[in-house]
Amino acid sequence: MYVCICNALKDRQLADASHGARNVAEVFRRCGRRPQCGKCLPDVAQMIEAARDEGDSAPLLAAE
Ligand code: FES
Structure with missing residues (x-):
């Protein structure tokens, strides 16, 4: 299922990238x-959480 329509990122991709990520910016960077x-x-x-x-481990919506 697509979670991020803008970037055509699916739940599985984002969940995998969320492991150990400090915030959402890091998840997107990994993708x-x-x-x-x-x-x-x-x-x-929520996936990071x-x-x-x-x-x-780490602050979620922190800007970098
Ligand atoms: S759905 Fe627009 S940035 Fe993810």
Whole structure:
């Protein structure tokens, strides 16, 4: 399922990139993309949070 329509990024890609990511910017960087409209950012932040709950670590919507 597509989570980020602007960048055609699917949930699996974003979830994989979320492991160990410090914030959403890092997730997009790992995918070789940049956020555009921003509508998906809360979902990506939740993916980072879920990864942390599974044992990852770090501030979510922090700008870099
Ligand atoms: S849906 Fe992800 S930046 Fe627009």
